[in-house]
Amino acid sequence: MNDGKTAWRNIRIFASLVLIGAVMAPIFLSDASWPVTARDYLMAQGQAESGAVNLVSAIYLGYRAFDTLGETIVLLIAVTGTLSLLARVESLVSPGPEDTSSPNAKGFSLSLEKRVSHALRTNLLEEVTGKVGPIVLLFGFYVMLYGHLSPGGGFQGGVIIASGIVFLALGNPYEDKSVLVRPAILGGMENIAFLLFILSAMSGVFLEEGFFGNPLAVSGTPEGFIILMNCIIGMKVGSSLAFMCIVMMGGANHD
């Protein structure tokens, strides 16, 4: 009985692997040439038109900025769904007297006296994250601000900023030492960043460049728009991811 069940599971997994292989095989076996039109155009014109040395930034904030709007909306919906799910889970697994399974999962970011257990928060962790956090934040701002010149950009810098904020939240032995780790502030930052993103996307409309058009296209510094968009996206991604992580660690229970 048990062997039959396991064998059936293995058969299903093998069948799905074979099906995936059958779907992917034409891609590997075909000898059609890669499309080169967009690549050649971007290599020739991209840097002059957008002012960005890093062509990836030029594409995702210049030529394909509408996709970036979709990605930020996807992130917003993901964070919203996670938070609503979390609120439901917290109400479902309310700490009863028999709930001893994960006492230290809650209150992970609480202050020293209120914590139930120190199993996850040792002195070593607090010292190291508290000192590394600002450096990680600085590196995240570097990646975000220099996204038009070096590899990186708003999304990458935003994720690094989010981990820096989480380090700061882990590294302080007291509550509310830094205003950056409060969930309410982070949520507000995310909303403001999204509003700014839409506003700066619309700013090209008034200068006859269209939605997501570069309002600085005719001036001498077209890369200013990419730097602005990178900053806004970095703020949005960083605050939303840090918000999610801090709420997941139990920071919203006492806010």
Added chain:
Amino acid sequence: MTILLLTLIILLAVFALFSSDLLHGVVAMSAISLSCAILFYILEAPDVAITEAAVGAGVSTVIFVWALRHSQRKEDRHE
């Protein structure tokens, strides 16, 4: 090197599919993301490598482990 990394990714993916312990699967997924990040860097796409390392190996692993901590372990097989 590329072929080595691709083979490693496939082996880890198969391991993640077949492992019965979910935590082992999460660790294998994290290793897949790390191998992918190295692969992207070798293929001269450092932007994607940064994203893959930060999101795939970092944030998603944390979220998976957090979800595993909050779920209950239940053996489905009747021994």
